[in-house]
Amino acid sequence: MTDTRDNPLSLEAARKLDALDPIAPFRDQFCLPGVEQDPEIYFVGNSLGLMPKITADFVHRELEQWQTLGVRGHFEGEFPWLPYHEFLADEMGKLVGGGAHEVVVMNGLTVNLHMMMATFYKPTKRRKKIMIERHAFPSDSYAVSSRLQMSGLDPEENLIVLEPDEGELFSSAHVCDTIRQHADTLAMVILPGVQYYTGQVLAMKEITAAAREHGIVVGLDLAHAVGNVELALHDWDVDFAVWCTYKYLNSGPGAVAGCFIHERHALDTELKRLAGWWGQDKATRFEMKDRFKPIPTAEGWQLSNPPILAMAAVRASLGVFGAAGGMRPLREKSLKLTGLFADLLEDRLDDAVKIITPSDALHRGCQLSLEIAGGDGRSIYHALEKSGVRTDWREPNVIRAAPVPLYNSFEEVWRFVDRLSKLI
Numbered sequence: 001m002t003d004t005r006d007n008p009l010s011l012e013a014a015r016k017l018d019a020l021d022p023i024a025p026f027r028d029q030f031c032l033p034g035v036e037q038d039p040e041i042y043f044v045g046n047s048l049g050l051m052p053k054i055t056a057d058f059v060h061r062e063l064e065q066w067q068t069l070g071v072r073g074h075f076e077g078e079f080p081w082l083p084y085h086e087f088l089a090d091e092m093g094k095l096v097g098g099g100a101h102e103v104v105v106m107n108g109l110t111v112n113l114h115m116m117m118a119t120f121y122k123p124t125k126r127r128k129k130i131m132i133e134r135h136a137f138p139s140d141s142y143a144v145s146s147r148l149q150m151s152g153l154d155p156e157e158n159l160i161v162l163e164p165d166e167g168e169l170f171s172s173a174h175v176c177d178t179i180r181q182h183a184d185t186l187a188m189v190i191l192p193g194v195q196y197y198t199g200q201v202l203a204m205k206e207i208t209a210a211a212r213e214h215g216i217v218v219g220l221d222l223a224h225a226v227g228n229v230e231l232a233l234h235d236w237d238v239d240f241a242v243w244c245t246y247k248y249l250n251s252g253p254g255a256v257a258g259c260f261i262h263e264r265h266a267l268d269t270e271l272k273r274l275a276g277w278w279g280q281d282k283a284t285r286f287e288m289k290d291r292f293k294p295i296p297t298a299e300g301w302q303l304s305n306p307p308i309l310a311m312a313a314v315r316a317s318l319g320v321f322g323a324a325g326g327m328r329p330l331r332e333k334s335l336k337l338t339g340l341f342a343d344l345l346e347d348r349l350d351d352a353v354k355i356i357t358p359s360d361a362l363h364r365g366c367q368l369s370l371e372i373a374g375g376d377g378r379s380i381y382h383a384l385e386k387s388g389v390r391t392d393w394r395e396p397n398v399i400r401a402a403p404v405p406l407y408n409s410f411e412e413v414w415r416f417v418d419r420l421s422k423l424i
Helices: 011-019 024-029 054-074 086-096 109-120 138-150 172-181 204-212 308-323 327-349 377-386 410-423
Strands: 103-105 129-133 159-162 186-192 217-221 240-243 258-261 353-355 368-372 392-394 398-401
Touching (some): 011 410, 086 258, 086 308, 109 138, 109 217, 109 258, 138 186, 159 172, 172 186, 186 204, 204 217, 327 353, 327 368, 327 410, 377 392, 377 398, 377 410
Parallel strands (some): 186 217, 217 240
Antiparallel strands (some): 103 258, 353 368, 368 398, 392 398
């Protein structure tokens, strides 16, 4: 192919897009793996996001507080530890489309999922089944099956597995029709915002409406959605959602997770829950009363005082998102990145690579999932790594590649496809 400025798929065209990109300066705010002169092409932010350079300062500041103040750090300083989780609520709420009173940063994703099911899964003789999708992330499957077992129910009989209807994908109509078909026996629907294997963005608003129409509780796993696509959990009337913060939210390996609880539930202090002292009414928390009186927000589901050093990393990352203007400009760039990515693959590797992520831009996030013709994906994946390209492998034959708008460039997308085409 001739590399000219008139060719929208040329290297020069990709560089021009970078030059005009208002998000491009944020790349310099991240630590890029590899040598400074030749960093890796890091397309695996869907597995572990890169570290913002300010994170070390945020964590070190809390270490200094601990060093100089000791226990007084709970009450003194610019960001005292006692209310530290509150400093995260506003920005996190903006990212998921919820109020500060509807979100809380705590625990890990699967712990939060168990806690939400403990409150919201209320099986009756007639309605006791839970729906998840085929190829759900294993931890979700384990959690849901164990919840059924702990309720004295057989997962084989009470787990409804939603099958894809478009290859590996789920159409909105099919999901909603399946919910209506099982409405008489369904107690809860738990689906992803973005399906981790295919990268498909599910129609969360429509799916929630279909379930809520029949009084079915809706929970979302947003591990691959938060920081990736625009969300409006409050307006969509989602009952609860859980997510991790170490992928697109760039908060470090095993970072503290997040949880959304719609205000119609969060404000209800009579709801049964797994209780702990950090969810106790703040005015009486240190009176050590025997009777649990939950905080009338999502905070009422907290168990223990939070890990401040880990939360400092979350606060640092949320600051970067705030400085970038939130999700709208990031989503706009993301669609352009994956659009160029898909066009380049079609132009240069149409017969050798199949994109299983939806071609409809609104139903894909940062990630494109690629099947290599001939079943030779694993060797190609390893060859990409040796060439300085970091992606993610999923059995049986999928390479997941995620150009993240905060720190990936259009030139990197071009270079990825160029290297992939030479390897194939």
